[in-house]
Amino acid sequence: MARNSPKFYPKFKRPQGTCLCWAEAELRSGGNQLLRSMSGKPRLTYCNGRGRMEPVRWLLAAAGVEFEEIFLETREQYEKLIKDGDLMFQQVPLVEIDGMKMVQTRAILSYIAGKYNLYGKDLKERALIDMYVEGITDLMQIILMFPFSPPEAKEKNLDSIKERATNRYFPVFEKVLKQHGQDFLVGNKFSWADVQLIEAILAVEEKVPAVLSGFPQLQAFKIRMSNMPTIKKFLQPGSPRKPPPDERYVETVLKIFKK
C-alpha cells in the first residue's frame, strides 16, 4: 500500500487531542522542532495498548499532565526509531520529556513522580513509596505477561494472579490503610504509590471480579481514588487509558518486536 494513500494511515480517534497518526509523527520527528517544542507536552511512543506504558499514562494523568502519544503499528516504524538513535537500549517505552528521550519504565516513572511531587516529602517516605510500588509492580508483571502465555498455561496464571493479589499484596495495603486510617498510603498525601495501587486493583478486578471482597479498606480506597478529579477524568471513556489487551494487541506486539 502506498504511503501517500489515505488508507495507509489508520484513522485514530482523537480523544482530548492525544493521538497522532503516523503522518503527523513523521512531520514532527522530521525536524519540525518548533512544532515539537511548542507543544511542550510529554510524548509517549509505544504500541496502542497498555503493556509497559500504562503505568506512565496513569501517573501523568493522575498528576494532571496532558501528553501526546505515537503508536507503533509496524516493525518498520520500530526499526526506524532504532536507526534514528531514539531508543537508548533499542527498546520502548520511550517518553520524550523536558528535552530528554527517556527509556526504561522505572526511570520514566521515577522522574515523573519526582517532578510532580508524587514521591513523598523525604527519604523515608520515598523508601516506603518505592517498596509499595515495587511490590505492586511484581503483581502487575504477572498480569502484563498473561496475554502472552500459551493457552494451556492461562488458567494456572490466572490462579497465580488471584493467589498473589489475595494472599501476598492486597493484605499488605489493607493493613497499611487500616493502621494509619489515612486516605493515602504514605505520608497522608497523594503519591505514586496510590496511583500504582488503584491501577493494580482495577487490573486485577478485570480478571478476578470479586477480588476485593475480603478487603474493606481497599474497597473504600478504590472509591476514594476513583473520585479524585484527575483520576476520575482518566477513568472516563475517551481518555488516553487503554483497554485490556486483546488478541489484536498481542499480534501487533509479536509482529513488531519478535526477533
Added chain:
Amino acid sequence: MSGKPKLYYFNGRGRMESIRWLLAAAGVEFEECFLETKDDLIKLQKDGSLLFQQVPMVEIDGMKMVQSRAISNYIAMKYNLYGKDLKERALIDMYVEAVRDLNELLMTHAFQPADKKEQHFANIVDKATNRYFPVADKKEQHFATVLKDHGQEFLVGNQFSRADVQLLETLLMAEECKPDILANFPHLQSFKARISNIPTIKKFLQPGSQRKPPLHEKDVPKLMKIFH
C-alpha cells in the same frame, strides 16, 4: 545494636549483590544474616519481617526494607550516589535499569535447564555486546574526549554514582561468563580499571571482603530448597 545495616539473604550474590556493592562503594560497613534452610525463610516470614514474604531484606535506619530496587534507591540517595538533581537521577536510572536487565540475564544463567543453557548464554553475549555495552562504551568515549584534561570521568555528571558502581559490577560478572567479552570496548576496559581503583571499590574487590563468588551449579539445588 551496632547501628550497621543488616542484610538478610542466602550466602550468595542473587538480588542482594548489587546492594552489597553499593554499601561497599559508599564505605558503609554492614552485617549479614544468611538463610541456610527453608525454615530460616519461614521464620522471617512468620516474624512479620518481610513485607511481601520475600528477601532481600535490609534492616537500615529503623526500617525493615524489602524490594531490592527500593533498598538500592535509599542507599544511593542517603550516600549521595544518585546525582545532584532530578535530571541526573533520570540519567542514572536509565543506565541502572538497563544494566540491571543484563544483570538479571547473568544471574539466571545458573538456573537454566541444561538444554536451554547454551541459547541463554548466547542471548547474554548478544545483549551485552550489541545492546548495552555499546551505549556505555560510547558514553565513556564521549567523556574521554570531552573531559580528558580533567580528573576522573564517570558515567553521569562527572561525579561518582551508583551508575558507575552497577556498571562495574555487571562488567565483571559478564567477564566471568566470557573472559574476552570486553575485547571490542576499549573505553569500558579503561572505565573498569579506573573504577576498580577507587579505594572503597578496591577494598571490596579484595579477597576476604563481603563480595560473594559466582553461583556454582552444585549450589542451585540447595537454593531451590529454600525458595521453592
